[in-house]
Amino acid sequence: MPEGPSVRKFQLLTSPFVGQVVVKVGGSTRKINVNYLNSLRLQDSQVRLVLPLRERGFRFFYNCRMQWISSPRADPASDILSVEFHRGQALDALRAPRPICYTLLDQRYFSGLGNIIKNEILYLAKIHPLTPGSLLALSDLEQLLDCAVQFSSAWLHSKLRGAGLHPQIYQKEQCPLGHAVTKGTLGPLGGLKRLTWWCPQCQPEVLPGDGDPPPVTE
Numbered sequence: 001m002p003e004g005p006s007v008r009k010f011q012l013l014t015s016p017f018v019g020q021v022v023v024k025v026g027g028s029t030r031k032i033n034v035n036y037l038n039s040l041r042l043q044d045s046q047v048r049l050v051l052p053l054r055e056r057g058f059r060f061f062y063n064c065r066m067q068w069i070s071s072p073r074a075d076p077a078s079d080i081l082s083v084e085f086h087r088g089q090a091l092d093a094l095r096a097p098r099p100i101c102y103t104l105l106d107q108r109y110f111s112g113l114g115n116i117i118k119n120e121i122l123y124l125a126k127i128h129p130l131t132p133g134s135l136l137a138l139s140d141l142e143q144l145l146d147c148a149v150q151f152s153s154a155w156l157h158s159k160l161r162g163a164g165l166h167p168q169i170y171q172k173e174q175c176p177l178g179h180a181v182t183k184g185t186l187g188p189l190g191g192l193k194r195l196t197w198w199c200p201q202c203q204p205e206v207l208p209g210d211g212d213p214p215p216v217t218e
């Protein structure tokens with residue numbers, strides 16, 4: 001699945017063609033007959049690549065699948081690269097008592113936030129991926145959101161310049177400070193599990209009760 005910056009770049013590239021008629025189509029998808037798209041008018045290009053065409057809407061991902069949908073769906077409030085991104089809604093989601101790395105990949109709250117961004121921003125914010133959001137201070141969650149927005153914007157801008165991404169933790173064996181990186185497949189029970197990299201030293205595990213006074217023993 002392409003991540004937000006890739007999709008946004010594609011949206012920026014296709015926007016100038018809104019209003020024009022499709023003169024040629026191609027591709028290897030078997031989901032739809034691409035010839036249907038011939039001579040239709042491109043009506044919109046949104047970050048989630050929902051392109052309504054006359055009565056019929058279709059969703060178009062490059063490097064991904066295509067399918068007919070009944071209506072356009074795009075919620076800029078959950079798009080970290082949109083000026084309409086709703087921080088309050090995102091913070092509420094992050095405060096849930098589930099591992100923070102599960103919430104970050106929940107596209108209902110963070111559309112466009114994929115596995116690379118997840119790994120990188122957890123490292124930047126020094127948060128262990130399995131930390132329940134409910135155990136983190138609001139200031140930590142605010143910082144994580146800042147990292148998400150800044151990292152995604154920087155990635156988009158480097159993409160637009162044609163430059164590559166230089167991850168600090170994703171697919172690395174050592175963190176930038178030289179510590180050994182741990183790798184694990186993490187995801188909710190019955191849900192999608194994704195390879196995750198973290199530095200146990202830079203991103204220490206937070207256990208329930210951390211910060212509480214030690215129990216009194218006799």
Ligand SMILES: [Zn+2]
Nearest residue numbers: 175179199202
């Ligand atoms: Zn480290």
